[in-house]
Amino acid sequence: MSSSMMIGQYIPAGSFIHKLDPRTKIAIIFFFVVIVFFANSVMSYGLLTLFAVGSAFATKIRVRYILKGLKPVWFLIAFTFLLHLFVTREGEVIATVFGWELYREALIQGSTISLRFFLLIMVTSLLTLTTTPIEITDAIEQLLGPFKRFRFPAHELALMMSISLRFIPTLMQETEKISKAQASRGVDFRTGSFKDRIKAVIPLLVPLFVSAFKRAEELAMAMEARGYKGGEGRTKLRELHIGWKDYVVYGLFILLMAGLFLTRN
Amino acid sequence: MDITFDHVSYTYQPNSPFEHHALKDLSFQFSSGSFVAVIGHTGSGKSTLIQHLNGLVQPTEGAVSIGSYHLQAGKKNKKLRELREKVGVVFQYPEHQLFEETVEKDIAFGPSNFGVGEEDIKQRTKEAISAVHLSEDMLQRSPFDLSGGQMRRVAIAGVLAMDPDVLVLDEPTAGLDPRGQKEIMDMFARLHKQKQLTTVLVTHSMEDALNYADHVIILKDGEVYKEGAPLEIFKEKEALQSVQLDVPEVIEFLGEVERTLDEKISYQGQSIAELAKELAQVVKGGRDHE
Numbered sequence: 001m002s003s004s005m006m007i008g009q010y011i012p013a014g015s016f017i018h019k020l021d022p023r024t025k026i027a028i029i030f031f032f033v034v035i036v037f038f039a040n041s042v043m044s045y046g047l048l049t050l051f052a053v054g055s056a057f058a059t060k061i062r063v064r065y066i067l068k069g070l071k072p073v074w075f076l077i078a079f080t081f082l083l084h085l086f087v088t089r090e091g092e093v094i095a096t097v098f099g100w101e102l103y104r105e106a107l108i109q110g111s112t113i114s115l116r117f118f119l120l121i122m123v124t125s126l127l128t129l130t131t132t133p134i135e136i137t138d139a140i141e142q143l144l145g146p147f148k149r150f151r152f153p154a155h156e157l158a159l160m161m162s163i164s165l166r167f168i169p170t171l172m173q174e175t176e177k178i179s180k181a182q183a184s185r186g187v188d189f190r191t192g193s194f195k196d197r198i199k200a201v202i203p204l205l206v207p208l209f210v211s212a213f214k215r216a217e218e219l220a221m222a223m224e225a226r227g228y229k230g231g232e233g234r235t236k237l238r239e240l241h242i243g244w245k246d247y248v249v250y251g252l253f254i255l256l257m258a259g260l261f262l263t264r265n
Numbered sequence: 266m267d268i269t270f271d272h273v274s275y276t277y278q279p280n281s282p283f284e285h286h287a288l289k290d291l292s293f294q295f296s297s298g299s300f301v302a303v304i305g306h307t308g309s310g311k312s313t314l315i316q317h318l319n320g321l322v323q324p325t326e327g328a329v330s331i332g333s334y335h336l337q338a339g340k341k342n343k344k345l346r347e348l349r350e351k352v353g354v355v356f357q358y359p360e361h362q363l364f365e366e367t368v369e370k371d372i373a374f375g376p377s378n379f380g381v382g383e384e385d386i387k388q389r390t391k392e393a394i395s396a397v398h399l400s401e402d403m404l405q406r407s408p409f410d411l412s413g414g415q416m417r418r419v420a421i422a423g424v425l426a427m428d429p430d431v432l433v434l435d436e437p438t439a440g441l442d443p444r445g446q447k448e449i450m451d452m453f454a455r456l457h458k459q460k461q462l463t464t465v466l467v468t469h470s471m472e473d474a475l476n477y478a479d480h481v482i483i484l485k486d487g488e489v490y491k492e493g494a495p496l497e498i499f500k501e502k503e504a505l506q507s508v509q510l511d512v513p514e515v516i517e518f519l520g521e522v523e524r525t526l527d528e529k530i531s532y533q534g535q536s537i538a539e540l541a542k543e544l545a546q547v548v549k550g551g552r553d554h555e
């Protein structure tokens with residue numbers, strides 16, 4: 001299976017950031033996303049970038065991997081920048097290239113929006129790089145816990161998430177296996193007209209669905225056999241703890257917010 | 266069809282942190298009509314090897330020849346379709362590949378993909394279903410209503426209906442009860458003789474390798490560890506055990522007889538009854554000396 005298809009690209013590196021409570025990471029990212037939109041001066045953007053880049057280095061993950069994870073969004077960032085360059089027509093003209101006028105505001109808008117974009121995606125990708133999917137679901141369950149009072153199915157949601165994450169690799173293996181078996185029986189997935197190729201998917205999809213349903217049934221039975229009856233009164237194997245590391249991070253983040261509001265225009 | 270592997274290597278995800286050398290410089294050949302057993306521990310490269318036989322994967326280095334078809338590293342073969350028609354592969358748990366509404370349609374799926382005429386397909390479907398010992402009444406049923414063993418047979422019939430020259434079997438009896446296992450293996454042995462197939466069997470069962478194959482290849486970490494006639498191979502107990510393989514029970518037992526009674530009985534595929542007779546004679550003969 002190609003590595004680009006991996007989901008939840010967790011890379012173990014045992015850094016400070018890896019060891020943080022996943023709830024801390026999610027909360028910090030949530031507030032970071034909010035405060036990014038308050039920045040409006042060079043200094044404030046500088047502070048945010050410093051925080052994001054600093055966190056990236058603190059993960060001890062090689063920069064190459066982090067940038068590789070951002071690959072699909074480089075295009076989007078460049079596109080946003082160019083769009084602003086061409087569409088915004090405010091401020092003074094600072095250059096003229098072949099009769100096309102470059103406005104000052106266009107340049108500023110383009111760079112700030114792209115930078116915001118970059119910061120948001122970079123920070124959120126740090127979450128998936130340093131946190132296992134199971135930790136993320138645990139954290140989500142806990143964070144959504146208070147909403148249970150309003151009949152919000154936090155536990156069920158987390159369970160669904162962890163089950164689907166667990167079965168992604170299994171289903172991918174199954175797909176590969178069945179497509180090889182059908183290719184051996186003469187199915188051609190790669191060439192032929194569009195209609196032919198759609199038709200070629202049926203021998204792949206039917207067995208895949210059949211086995212997925214079978215697996216679901218078996219899993220449900222195995223869970224019931226082991227006494228699963230929902231989240232009520234269920235204890236946890238992995239308990240989440242807020243420790244001194246998390247307080248350090250919260251402290252740093254409060255400093256960042258204070259710095260941000262001081263450097264705003 | 267003659268099958269030749271010439272210094273074949275295969276690497277999964279080359280130049281990445283997940284790089285894995287599944288086959289390393291593999292060379293061997295066997296001639297048309299032979300029944301070859303490929304044995305090896307999990308992860309020894311058996312499955313990768315058989316995927317070379319019908320071009321599902323291409324060697325990273327070296328070349329594979331199946332009859333007049335050649336798969337060479339870095340070269341695209343344009344006749345893959347023909348090759349796949351000639352080489353039928355029964356994968357592990359083949360019942361997972363069933364998808365049609367009726368057994369008949371599923372068996373006909375392979376041949377119709379290869380452009381066989383309708384009349385011909387009808388004929389082949391009937392032949393295939395009887396070859397796997399299922400009645401023709403089954404043809405109109407849904408494959409999903411059948412029992413596990415029956416589904417397995419239908420899936421095998423689907424491969425047989427392609428009328429291949431080479432039959433590749435990846436643990437075809439895994440998960441069946443002992444009787445079902447024997448029936449299926451006997452069926453393959455019969456087809457092998459009847460249709461003069463070249464058969465490649467991947468198996469964990471030393472008994473099957475001894476009973477059905479005329480050539481054995483033992484793989485270890487993607488390399489050929491031992492190769493030769495089954496009787497020769499299975500004599501080397503230590504060599505087998507060092508790759509976590511067992512000696513077949515019969516051979517083990519005859520070895521035991523040789524050690525305790527100091528009498529040699531050579532194994533040539535005798536049945537248990539025949540062996541018992543021979544053994545009785547040896548024991549009696551031994552007493553005569555006293």
